[in-house]
Structure formats: structure tokens, C-alpha cells
Amino acid sequence: MTAVPRPLTLQDLPGLLAVQRACYGAGYIESASVYARRLASPAQCSWVIEQAGRICAYLAAYGSAQGKVTPLHGDFEAADSPDTLYLHDLAVLPEFSGQGLAQALLAPLWRSAVARGLTRSALVAVQGSQGFWERRGYAVGPLQDMEQRRRLATYGQGAVYMLRTLN
Numbered sequence: 001m002t003a004v005p006r007p008l009t010l011q012d013l014p015g016l017l018a019v020q021r022a023c024y025g026a027g028y029i030e031s032a033s034v035y036a037r038r039l040a041s042p043a044q045c046s047w048v049i050e051q052a053g054r055i056c057a058y059l060a061a062y063g064s065a066q067g068k069v070t071p072l073h074g075d076f077e078a079a080d081s082p083d084t085l086y087l088h089d090l091a092v093l094p095e096f097s098g099q100g101l102a103q104a105l106l107a108p109l110w111r112s113a114v115a116r117g118l119t120r121s122a123l124v125a126v127q128g129s130q131g132f133w134e135r136r137g138y139a140v141g142p143l144q145d146m147e148q149r150r151r152l153a154t155y156g157q158g159a160v161y162m163l164r165t166l167n
Helices: 010-023 032-040 101-115 130-134 146-153
Strands: 047-051 054-064 084-092 120-125 160-165
Touching (some): 010 047, 084 101, 120 130
Antiparallel strands (some): 047 054, 054 084
């Protein structure tokens, strides 16, 4: 399949929710209203891949600042001076696993972030995904601020903040 990402729209939310339900436990499902608010953020740069009118993968992201964590079910808060591409959520329907859809979403978003002057990317790895992100150049990073650690804790046990330099 040729994976061609395009911007996420409000019309994609039912498909995005279907991907979430297929990929995550109930505690990680975020509502359509949360995603609608995120899409309204001027900092958001989220993408989807669809096949035959069906969303099969998505990447929710926005321009942020290093060391800032979006809590689970939280809004995308624009940074005054963004320096970091924050990847909030990447999911691929299990039946499309191994077809390169994650990379098809990540690569153009990384390039776009560099073109906008962002120097790094950050995320919170959950559900044992740390190894997946390490294979893509991310490493566990420190969170010094207590508020950001509280935000990280909304993802539950084992969640880690990770960073990657963009070039």
C-alpha cells in the first residue's frame, strides 16, 4: 500500500476513535471532544493515513517546548517560543502493522518541524512502546519540573518522557 499522509480533520474523528479502540486499553481512549479541541489549536500538526476511505493510522502532534508534557485527555497548549515537536499519539490499526505506516507519518512531520525551526521532538511512551521509540532515535529524557512529572503520571505506571534531536 502506498501510504500518503494528509492533515487530520474533524471528519476523521470517528475513524481516529476506531483506531484508538483497536490499539489501546480503555484508560487511554481520548474522546472526540478532546481531539476536536486539539484540532482547534493553532500549534497542532496532526496527520492520518487512510485506505479506501478508512483511517488506518494517525499521528497527533503539535509544536511545543522541551520538557512540557501534555497530560492524558489534555489540550494542545501552544508554546510562546516552540522548539519541540511533541508527538502526543501515534497509532496504526493492528491489521496494517509492519507496513511502514508509522514511518510514513513520522518522516514528513520531522522534516516539516525542522523547516519550522524546531530542533527536537518529544513524546511520552506508554504501554511498553519505549523500545519502538528508541529504534526511531528517541531516548528517555529528564523532567525536572514537578508539574510536568504530575502530567506524566496521568499515563500510569511505566510511562516515560522521551526526546530526539531533529536534523
